[in-house]
Amino acid sequence: MNQERTSIGPWLFWSLSTITCFGFGYINANIYNAETMGANGYLAVPLAALCSIPGLIAIYLLMKRFPNHNIIQQSIVILGGFLGRLVSIIYLLFLLVFFIVYSTDVAILIHNYLLESTPFYIICAADLLIAAYLGSRGIETVSRIASFVILPLATVVFLLFILILPEVRVDRLLPIFNFQFNFEGVGGTSILNIFYPMGLWAFITPYCKNIQQKIPRMTMLAFSVLISFFLLDNIGTIGIYGHTYISQLPYPSIETFRTVEISYIFIEQAGLFGVIVLLASTIISSGFSLYAISLGMSQVLGLWDYKRFVWILTPLIFITNIHLAHPGFIKSLSHLFAKHGWMVIWGYPILLSILAFIFKKKGKTTHGS
Amino acid sequence: MSIRSKKPTELNIIQSLIHEAGNPADLRIMPFGRDLSAYLIYLNSLIPFEKYHDLIDRLPQEWLGRNQPDPPLTHETLQTNLSITEAVEKMLAGHLLMIIPGASRIASLDVQGWLRREPKEPQTERLIRGPREGFVETLEDNIGMIRRWIQDPKLKIIETVLGRRTKTRVVLMYLADIAQPRLVTEVTRRLKAIKIDGILESGYIEQLISDRRASIFPLTQATERSDKAASAILEGRVVILVDKSPSSIIVPTTINEMYQTPEDYYFNFWIGSFLRLIRLLGNNLAVVLPGLYIALAAYHPELLPTQLALSIAGTASRVPLPLIAEVLLLEIMVEVFREAGLRLPGAVGQTLGVVAGIVLGLSAVQAGFISPATLAVVSITAIASFTGPNYSVDIAWRLLKFIMLFAAAVLGLYGIILSGLAILIHAADLNSFGVSYLAPWAPLQWRALKDGPFRMPFWARLYRPETWRPQDTLRSGGTKGEDDD
Numbered sequence: 001m002n003q004e005r006t007s008i009g010p011w012l013f014w015s016l017s018t019i020t021c022f023g024f025g026y027i028n029a030n031i032y033n034a035e036t037m038g039a040n041g042y043l044a045v046p047l048a049a050l051c052s053i054p055g056l057i058a059i060y061l062l063m064k065r066f067p068n069h070n071i072i073q074q075s076i077v078i079l080g081g082f083l084g085r086l087v088s089i090i091y092l093l094f095l096l097v098f099f100i101v102y103s104t105d106v107a108i109l110i111h112n113y114l115l116e117s118t119p120f121y122i123i124c125a126a127d128l129l130i131a132a133y134l135g136s137r138g139i140e141t142v143s144r145i146a147s148f149v150i151l152p153l154a155t156v157v158f159l160l161f162i163l164i165l166p167e168v169r170v171d172r173l174l175p176i177f178n179f180q181f182n183f184e185g186v187g188g189t190s191i192l193n194i195f196y197p198m199g200l201w202a203f204i205t206p207y208c209k210n211i212q213q214k215i216p217r218m219t220m221l222a223f224s225v226l227i228s229f230f231l232l233d234n235i236g237t238i239g240i241y242g243h244t245y246i247s248q249l250p251y252p253s254i255e256t257f258r259t260v261e262i263s264y265i266f267i268e269q270a271g272l273f274g275v276i277v278l279l280a281s282t283i284i285s286s287g288f289s290l291y292a293i294s295l296g297m298s299q300v301l302g303l304w305d306y307k308r309f310v311w312i313l314t315p316l317i318f319i320t321n322i323h324l325a326h327p328g329f330i331k332s333l334s335h336l337f338a339k340h341g342w343m344v345i346w347g348y349p350i351l352l353s354i355l356a357f358i359f360k361k362k363g364k365t366t367h368g369s
Numbered sequence: 370m371s372i373r374s375k376k377p378t379e380l381n382i383i384q385s386l387i388h389e390a391g392n393p394a395d396l397r398i399m400p401f402g403r404d405l406s407a408y409l410i411y412l413n414s415l416i417p418f419e420k421y422h423d424l425i426d427r428l429p430q431e432w433l434g435r436n437q438p439d440p441p442l443t444h445e446t447l448q449t450n451l452s453i454t455e456a457v458e459k460m461l462a463g464h465l466l467m468i469i470p471g472a473s474r475i476a477s478l479d480v481q482g483w484l485r486r487e488p489k490e491p492q493t494e495r496l497i498r499g500p501r502e503g504f505v506e507t508l509e510d511n512i513g514m515i516r517r518w519i520q521d522p523k524l525k526i527i528e529t530v531l532g533r534r535t536k537t538r539v540v541l542m543y544l545a546d547i548a549q550p551r552l553v554t555e556v557t558r559r560l561k562a563i564k565i566d567g568i569l570e571s572g573y574i575e576q577l578i579s580d581r582r583a584s585i586f587p588l589t590q591a592t593e594r595s596d597k598a599a600s601a602i603l604e605g606r607v608v609i610l611v612d613k614s615p616s617s618i619i620v621p622t623t624i625n626e627m628y629q630t631p632e633d634y635y636f637n638f639w640i641g642s643f644l645r646l647i648r649l650l651g652n653n654l655a656v657v658l659p660g661l662y663i664a665l666a667a668y669h670p671e672l673l674p675t676q677l678a679l680s681i682a683g684t685a686s687r688v689p690l691p692l693i694a695e696v697l698l699l700e701i702m703v704e705v706f707r708e709a710g711l712r713l714p715g716a717v718g719q720t721l722g723v724v725a726g727i728v729l730g731l732s733a734v735q736a737g738f739i740s741p742a743t744l745a746v747v748s749i750t751a752i753a754s755f756t757g758p759n760y761s762v763d764i765a766w767r768l769l770k771f772i773m774l775f776a777a778a779v780l781g782l783y784g785i786i787l788s789g790l791a792i793l794i795h796a797a798d799l800n801s802f803g804v805s806y807l808a809p810w811a812p813l814q815w816r817a818l819k820d821g822p823f824r825m826p827f828w829a830r831l832y833r834p835e836t837w838r839p840q841d842t843l844r845s846g847g848t849k850g851e852d853d854d
Binding site: 011012114118130141144146149151272276280283 | 668669672779780781782783784786787790791793794797798805807810811812813
């Protein structure tokens with residue numbers, strides 16, 4: 001099996017976590033927030049971050065117990081050969097379906113906003129091919145790409161957020177202290193999926209063992225940047241369109257960027273930059289997801305390596321994408337995953353961590369498998 | 370005195386030498402000494418005849434039998450007791466062979482009598498401020514140029530010979546207390562692994578030691594400037610010099626290095642940084658502009674200001690070709706003119722550029738073949754492509770420009786994003802002698818970033834770039850010890 005001989009540093013870890021979460025959560029998060037929490041839906045962002053922490057702590061504890069194993073290898077050790085593989089396959093299939101829904105949603109977005117007259121399958125194929133190319137190059141390349149684009153990306157996004165602020169009407173936002181407890185809890189879980197790529201960190205823990213001590217700090221740093229991103233995004237979207245109108249917009253974040261006008265400089269709409277940034281981050285996010293799922297599949301089945309699995313999975317995902325390509329259906333599936341997907345994404349590492357503690361399972365200190 | 374009247378041993382040696390060398394037409398045998406008892410054997414093509422008398426004056430007096438002071442010969446240039454095979458190898462390398470009278474011994478003298486070129490400023494790496502000195506085709510001269518920059522006993526010069534038939538001399542130069550020993554070992558290992566019949570230029574070695582031979586990006590840095598090579602050595606990198614090649618190879622390298630020139634450090638940091646930013650902007654324009662133009666004009670005109678969109682649409686409506694064909698045609702023509710301009714003599718090449726650029730361009734617009742907007746875009750692209758100081762990477766980007774152009778023609782703006790990411794993924798996947806090609810951006814190296822798109826002042830750059838993992842990191846300042854005293 002092709003085990004990568006590499007390790008990623010703290011900066012690479014941070015940039016990978018930040019950019020993949022950004023690319024993943026940016027599309028729909030503000031719709032779910034506004035739907036469940038109304039005018040103060042932006043509060044769901046820090047709540048979602050808080051709700052993600054137990055899952056991340058579980059992954060961290062598992063990493064300390066099994067420094068040379070990722071979540072799939074840990075499952076096999078903790079649950080035993082047969083059960084571990086079976087549960088891992090279910091877990092991976094869940095991630096795969098999640099990824100298919102996500103990639104179809106992205107392709108529909110591109111189809112609606114940029115290439116209305118281009119056949120949907122061409123958009124899907126192009127998107128998946130680049131994501132597969134990235135995924136097949138391994139964790140080092142994925143993290144380097146994230147590191148390379150994070151600074152320009154963050155600069156553009158923050159600039160755009162500043163430019164949309166004049167359009168925000170404060171009366172559309174409910175103040176922070178107007179607390180509606182029941183809704184906030186639901187709102188937090190409704191966008192827990194935006195931090196889902198952080199859960200994929202469970203697949204790359206063996207490559208992070210040299211920075212084990214720095215991981216909590218880097219994760220908190222990524223959280224703070226992401227919370228700022230999503231807060232500004234939600235405040236901007238709700239403040240411009242109002243929470244009742246947001247659900248009627250297919251992609252509120254892009255619509256928000258469209259309101260920025262820097263007329264007669266070079267381009268009519270600053271939304272162009274927003275789209276570029278968003279699409280670049282979604283492809284990096286897709287590449288990372290594809291890499292993680294392929295790595296897990298190859299480890300569970302003990303076949304080939306992740307590179308081959310990436311190229312085996314890509315046509316399957318492509319075919320499924322085309323058959324699922326109905327915006328309404330994808331939106332409802334996406335919503336379903338957003339509301340309940342966290343149970344698997346964060347629940348599984350927590351369960352494994354508890355079982356490892358109960359059964360006193362521990363990994364070997366030498367480089368395994 | 371004829372050869373036949375000599376002792377059989379000397380005659381045998383000469384005959385063996387002739388036989389071993391393949392009896393070449395340029396082989397010369399000259400008797401010399403007090404009683405013409407000794408012989409000089411050399412290749413006239415490498416040691417011209419007019420230098421013969423000069424050579425005799427420089428030979429050791431015990432062989433000449435004259436009462437002259439000792440000639441200035443060093444141990445390295447004079448080698449004695451050579452075997453026939455060794456002697457032939459030396460002779461083919463341009464050494465002068467001597468058959469010493471009374472003893473069956475052959476000596477060789479490295480006289481380097483071949484033609485040499487004066488150092489001149491390299492045409493592709495011209496600077497406004499800085500030395501006008503570039504490498505030449507003679508290895509010793511090139512080593513000497515670097516030695517004049519770095520007068521440090523720690524400067525290591527390791528020689529090896531590559532090419533079964535060309536026997537090309539290759540030299541590694543590095544500072545022993547700065548360059549990472551693992552880097553030196555790796556460079557040596559890769560050089561030793563080269564099995565080839567001939568090395569005719571440093572470009573051969575560049576390709577053979579590259580980490581990824583199929584990559585379009587150069588994973589080593591070539592330069593003809595001695596100051597640039599010396600600067601690389603001071604940073605902790607290794608410079609490879611190849612005999613008969615004016616291009617040195619610097620390893621490792623990153624894409625960041627491809628946009629730097631020595632001039633950035635000769636001017637103050639404001640000007641240096643500004644020049645770098647202009648280069649980066651020029652490079653990005655040269656790669657992205659034609660594709661972006663197609664994407665915006667053909668797919669997303671709503672993103673352009675209304676007046677500009679109307680202006681482009683108005684002129685494009687009078688052109689019979691689709692936009693992609695128009696841009697592609699012009700881009701190919703520019704490449705043709707550029708290549709033709711390189712091969713033509715200087716003045717004619719310049720004239721061709723003017724004729725092609727102004728006369729043909731305006732004629733094509735007036736004839737309605739192309740639109741003025743397209744002509745402007747392609748002209749800006751062509752000019753912007755000259756801003757890059759590294760020819761290899763410039764060519765790579767020129768090729769990649771066509772990929773982006775096609776991607777934009779098929780998928781508009783999305784095509785540009787996808788192709789740009791694909792290029793970036795490929796670059797992120799590359800290493801140059803263990804160093805990430807995207808360093809200091811990926812992985813981010815704050816200290817090395819001070820010499821990135823902006824060139825920080827010397828007082829803010831106390832350390833050598835961590836990218837090259839130097840042993841001695843401190844570059845300037847370092848007064849701690851003095852303070853302690």
